Amino acid sequence: MDDEPDQRIEGRASRRASKTRQKLLDAALYVFNTKGVEGCAIEDITESADVGKGTFYRHFMDKLDILRTLIDIATDDLIRRMPPAPSSAVSIEDRITQLVTAHMTFFSERSDLFLVFLQGQTMVATRPAAVPGIQAPFARYITGIEQRLTPMLPVPADPARTRRIATTLAAAVCGSVITNLSILSSKHDVINSLDQARQSLLAGTSQLLR
Numbered sequence: 001m002d003d004e005p006d007q008r009i010e011g012r013a014s015r016r017a018s019k020t021r022q023k024l025l026d027a028a029l030y031v032f033n034t035k036g037v038e039g040c041a042i043e044d045i046t047e048s049a050d051v052g053k054g055t056f057y058r059h060f061m062d063k064l065d066i067l068r069t070l071i072d073i074a075t076d077d078l079i080r081r082m083p084p085a086p087s088s089a090v091s092i093e094d095r096i097t098q099l100v101t102a103h104m105t106f107f108s109e110r111s112d113l114f115l116v117f118l119q120g121q122t123m124v125a126t127r128p129a130a131v132p133g134i135q136a137p138f139a140r141y142i143t144g145i146e147q148r149l150t151p152m153l154p155v156p157a158d159p160a161r162t163r164r165i166a167t168t169l170a171a172a173v174c175g176s177v178i179t180n181l182s183i184l185s186s187k188h189d190v191i192n193s194l195d196q197a198r199q200s201l202l203a204g205t206s207q208l209l210r
Helices: 003-035 042-049 053-059 063-081 092-109 111-126 135-152 159-182 187-203
Strands: none
Touching: 003 042, 003 053, 003 063, 003 111, 042 053, 042 063, 063 092, 063 111, 063 135, 092 111, 092 135, 092 159, 092 187, 111 135, 111 159, 135 159, 159 187
């Protein structure tokens, strides 16, 4: 009985800490999308969240740590939208359509997360040494695509070919979003470009399978 007040206090403290952490994540998501990851400072995040820097450091080590957390969240969300991995009841063309559709839905519903995901992807591609630890979510993302493609491929599946198809799909989809956003296209235009990327992938399916 004597422990109950302490447990209630700990519960309230835990809930406050969880809310503060989410507040910081929401603020970082906003700041990264308005100023760019490399164009902002921790002060921009704390100001947006209306908390002190000390509060930030109780939850995250630095800007890279909160970026890594957001990319992990984005990766989990995107993979969750993909079709079930074990299914082999569809053709490779249908599976490509399902995977691209998952990206289209993710962009349509959570463009903020998708844009931070793409910023991290660009940083990994151009300056990998500057973003240690961020490579892991993207490797997990490619593996997620591979796992959903493998049942559709000729047996025995060639891991190198599966990786090639997965990376081609990811490059086509993510590159399409980046290209369209660079010319200030609307969300509708971006989604249309993703459908065009899907059509291009389907048209080149035979080459992808070689």
